[in-house]
Amino acid sequence: xxxxxxxxxxxxxxxxxxxxxxxxxxxxxxxxxxxxxxxxxxxxxxxxxxxxxxxxxxxxxxxxxxxxxxxxxxxxxxxxxxxxxxxxxxxxxxxxxxxxxxxxxxxxxxxxxxxxxxxxxxxxxxxxxxxxxxxxxxxxxxxxxxxxxxxxxxxxxxxxxxxxxxxxxxxxxxxxxxxxxxxxxxxxxxxxxxxxxxxxxxxxxxxxxxxxxxxxxxxxxxxxxxxxxxxxxxxxxxxxxxxxxxxxxxxxxxxxxxxxxxxxxxxxxxxxxxxxxxxxxxxxxxxxxxxxxxxxxxxxx
Amino acid sequence: xxxxxxxxxxxxxxxxxxxxxxxxxxxxxxxxxxxxxxxxxxxxxxxxxxxxxxxxxxxxxxxxxxxxxxxxxxxxxxxxxxxxxxxxxxxxxxxxxxxxxxxxxxxxxxxxxxxxxxxxxxxxxxxxxxxxxxxxxxxxxxxxxxxxxxxxxxxxxxxxxxxxxxxxxxxxxxxxxxxxxxxxxxxxxxxxxxxxxxxxxxxxxxxxxxxx
Ligand SMILES: Nc1ncnc2c1ncn2[C@@H]1O[C@H](COP(=O)(O)OP(=O)(O)OP(=O)(O)O)[C@@H](O)[C@H]1O
Ligand SMILES: [Mg+2]
Numbered sequence: 001x002x003x004x005x006x007x008x009x010x011x012x013x014x015x016x017x018x019x020x021x022x023x024x025x026x027x028x029x030x031x032x033x034x035x036x037x038x039x040x041x042x043x044x045x046x047x048x049x050x051x052x053x054x055x056x057x058x059x060x061x062x063x064x065x066x067x068x069x070x071x072x073x074x075x076x077x078x079x080x081x082x083x084x085x086x087x088x089x090x091x092x093x094x095x096x097x098x099x100x101x102x103x104x105x106x107x108x109x110x111x112x113x114x115x116x117x118x119x120x121x122x123x124x125x126x127x128x129x130x131x132x133x134x135x136x137x138x139x140x141x142x143x144x145x146x147x148x149x150x151x152x153x154x155x156x157x158x159x160x161x162x163x164x165x166x167x168x169x170x171x172x173x174x175x176x177x178x179x180x181x182x183x184x185x186x187x188x189x190x191x192x193x194x195x196x197x198x199x200x201x202x203x204x205x206x207x208x209x210x211x212x213x214x215x216x217x218x219x220x221x222x223x224x225x226x227x228x229x230x231x232x233x234x235x236x237x238x239x240x241x242x243x244x245x246x247x248x249x250x251x252x253x254x255x256x257x258x259x260x261x262x263x264x265x266x267x268x269x270x271x272x273x274x275x276x277x278x279x280x281x282x283x284x285x286x287x288x289x290x291x292x293x294x295x296x297x298x299x300x301x
Numbered sequence: 302x303x304x305x306x307x308x309x310x311x312x313x314x315x316x317x318x319x320x321x322x323x324x325x326x327x328x329x330x331x332x333x334x335x336x337x338x339x340x341x342x343x344x345x346x347x348x349x350x351x352x353x354x355x356x357x358x359x360x361x362x363x364x365x366x367x368x369x370x371x372x373x374x375x376x377x378x379x380x381x382x383x384x385x386x387x388x389x390x391x392x393x394x395x396x397x398x399x400x401x402x403x404x405x406x407x408x409x410x411x412x413x414x415x416x417x418x419x420x421x422x423x424x425x426x427x428x429x430x431x432x433x434x435x436x437x438x439x440x441x442x443x444x445x446x447x448x449x450x451x452x453x454x455x456x457x458x459x460x461x462x463x464x465x466x467x468x469x470x471x472x473x474x475x476x477x478x479x480x481x482x483x484x485x486x487x488x489x490x491x492x493x494x495x496x497x498x499x500x501x502x503x504x505x506x507x508x509x510x511x512x513x
Contacts, residue, residue, distance in 0.1 A: 022393035213378035214406035
């Protein structure tokens with residue numbers, strides 16, 4: 001029975017290949033349309049991933065500044081901060097170093113700073129966190145803990161900007177999802193139309209096969225194979241195309257320009273490509289299913 | 302083996318068959334006749350559940366066709382070989398592949414196919430043309446391919462719809478002898494034709510559907 005199954009499967013593949021061969025132009029046309037649709041989908045994902053990635057750099061703003069009250073015991077504060085996990089390094093700036101910094105900034109009129117008591121300027125601790133250790137919750141958590149520590153006056157960590165970015169990233173996610181669903185439906189529709197062009201030509205063939213005793217699955221399975229072969233090939237063509245364009249334009253022509261703005265352009269990860277691949281397979285399947293459906297209504301006899 | 306009981310068939314309230322009754326026994330050879338448009342093709346189509354009688358019942362062996370479920374129709378059709386008036390060959394497959402289809406649809410693959418197709422193509426004297434495509438064949442040759450495809454499933458019944466329709470007398474003779482030779486080996490044959498000469502030549506029981 002197993003060998004019978006294998007025979008069936010081999011035959012389905014043979015029939016599918018025969019069908020492709022006997023309607024090569026139709027299949028190439030469908031192939032081209034589907035490649036184009038997957039290309040657009042991949043291209044959107046690539047843009048989205050890069051925007052998202054770029055904004056994450058903002059979110060990973062990893063510096064926190066702790067201003068100390070006058071007369072606070074800085075060692076206590078520093079020791080306390082050292083117990084917090086995820087810290088890369090800590091720098092203490094005394095009143096005097098603040099004054100020096102200010103003098104450096106206003107070098108040409110530094111005489112007006114003569115006689116200023118350094119205590120009027122803040123002493124503070126600059127904390128740099130490890131990039132991979134920070135998230136919003138982590139930072140705000142630490143913020144609250146340090147803020148309530150004895151001797152600490154103000155803690156500053158660019159909270160405003162961060163909240164804005166978190167909001168913005170939420171919208172990016174939502175919009176990305178909407179575009180993605182839209183593209184998914186679009187790709188089903190495109191597969192449907194493309195495969196329908198191929199299948200419509202087979203109408204007489206389907207009728208004949210039914211007349212000589214073929215079951216629906218006997219007729220339909222090769223169609224699914226044909227559809228999926230087209231899907232897989234056009235998917236890989238579009239990935240290849242996108243990759244080549246990515247390499248050529250972005251890498252060779254813009255890399256210096258982008259590096260200047262600290263923009264790091266990335267290609268899709270294996271998982272992202274795999275995700276689109278699954279979507280392509282599903283849309284190929286649904287496309288075949290929908291476009292062949294009308295041939296398989298058996299009138300009740 | 303086959304029973305038509307009070308079969309009526311209409312298209313849009315236009316009755317083409319009225320109270321058709323006949324039986325066919327196993328191993329028999331019969332003609333169904335009547336002028337063009339009388340409903341010969343329709344009668345044969347009802348036997349493979351391609352058309353549904355408006356009233357009446359049709360029985361094939363033990364099956365009442367009106368009780369047949371859609372999923373069982375392919376299995377009925379494998380037991381009944383049908384040679385269509387317009388052949389219904391697949392133009393993108395060779396003679397060999399067209400005939401092999403008759404077996405492949407029932408899930409038979411591999412060496413059996415090569416053996417059986419070769420055998421039947423030799424029987425209809427078309428083995429030399431096995432790799433040609435139907436459109437490059439003459440009408441008589443296409444007819445024989447259609448017969449070979451219908452018979453390769455080794456059906457219990459062969460339905461032949463105007464198998465000599467557009468053929469000259471000599472070719473008709475060859476086709477009729479071919480069908481008769483399969484009938485002699487036990488296949489029940491129902492042959493629909495309006496050709497009086499053919500009926501005279503065949504000398505078999507004749508059912509005139511206009512007189513039902
Ligand atoms: N699907 C259909 N819808 C409507 N009318 C039909 C349909 N099929 C057949 N008819 C009509 O039924 C009548 C009988 O058709 P049928 O094909 O059975 O005739 P026939 O005896 O085989 O004729 P011929 O000798 O020309 O092949 C014809 O008048 C035809 O127009
Ligand atoms: Mg007819």
